[in-house]
Amino acid sequence: MEIFKTADYNEDEYTIYRKLHADCRTTGGNEKMMNHQLMQKVGIITQKVAMAFFPLKEGERIPTIDELSHRLKASHGTIQAAFQLLKEDRAVELNSRGHLGTFLTYIDRLKLLEIAGFKTMVGVMPLPYSKKYEGLATGIYTTLERHGLHAALAFMRGSNNRLKGLEEKRYDFAVLSQLTAQYYIDRGENIRIVENFGKFTYVGRHVLLLREDDPVRESDRFEGYRIGVDSSSVDQKTLTKEFFGEKDVEYIPLVYSQIVPFLRMKKIDAAVWNLDDIDLAANHLAYRALDNRRLNIVDTEAVVVCLSENGFVYQILKTMLDRREVLDCQKGVLSDEIMPKY
Structure with a gap:
């Protein structure tokens, strides 16, 4: 897909950005230069467009430039520049079908995460005093790592403490029981349930x-x-x-x-x-x-929750947290067929 120049397209800004981007790649991605680059307007919008593309599947129609322009409060030219950068970095491939729109023909989600600046998914769980908790931790850690996402788990006593850590944005997600999660949601807490693993996955009885x-x-x-x-x-x-x-x-x-x-x-x-x-x-x-x-x-059902406002973390977990694989790992730990790993 080519960049179609519009009246508000700032070609000088894009040219400067591309030079910085090329220099970063030539020098092996100098971190200081890359951080400076991402502070520029096009860099920030490119991160946001990468987040918008992340949940899409190959074959889906992507949002229009006009839709993203309104959503991200950016000019058409800046959105077009972001599209081009994602294509050049081989994060996506797009196919324009005229009045039908533009469709996603290839997506590299790990590349999109890299461009979006998302390096590690950090979660918080109950203290792993039981094999059931150890199995749950092993399953969550294993499935995220298998999808190429670096994961880290912290362990904390008390659902109130885990919720506080989530609200303070020290963690991206928390593991609670369905009973506890619904208790907080009913009281207006700013969380949403990403996944429910089913009966007897949190505790037995x-x-x-x-x-x-x-x-x-x-x-x-x-x-x-x-x-x-x-x-x-x-x-x-x-x-x-x-x-x-x-x-x-x-x-x-x-x-x-x-x-x-x-x-x-x-x-x-x-x-x-x-x-x-x-x-x-x-x-x-x-x-x-x-x-x-x-x-x-x-109270026996394990759930993963994240902040309601953090749609990107929600989409990452919905895409990469494989429920069946988590449960298989938990069963393996409970039967001593899998060593706990978290």
Whole structure:
């Protein structure tokens, strides 16, 4: 596709930009020069056009120059220059079909990410204390890396803390339960769900954990009981309040990892806990099922969320995060066929 000159096309600006671009490539992509280049208007618009092209598939019609001009608040000439740069860098190939529009015939998404300045996808997950979490981390890391995207994972206790890191833009995405994600969305938090991995991908089952000699295992007489609550965990806090309702109990604030030792030391009498990877007999503990079936299903579903405003990260994850591959990796870790890698 040739650049069609329009009245607002600044040929001098484009010529200067092309010289800088060629110099960067000749010198091996000097980082200082490249950073200076991308600060220029055409460079910035080229990054944005690369983002706009990223979710498209070969054979699709691309947005018109007029559409991108309005969307990106740039002149027609600047958009045309961006098209030409993407073609010269072999990021895309375009085919004009007259009044039908221009169509994408080839796309190199990794090249588009490079041009857009996107180097690493950084996510945040719960602490990997269970094999289920290790499998999920392995699956996410593996599938992103296999698609050529460098990935990095951080681990953080408490969904509130992970949400805060996401909102502060320290992370591109976060892993939560469906229950927690919907809780935040219903309260107006600026997040959207990218992928739901299905039942029992986040945890196996939440239960009420008690000491094995506790007589309340067979009754509902919880009056005066000390119940452990981790306020940083929406799942644990919500399931706890749903189970006990108006019962006359005392809520004891703690960190989730303190639940088992606090039960052993008799600092608390009961707490909602994930049944994955715990030796009940060795800890002299028992459990009883939670009654709320609705909540005790969505809390088992792992989801990936990103900021609602970050459409580019959303599109990258929708394109490169292979749900089936993530689940296969998780199953492999759970069955000891795959070593955790994250």
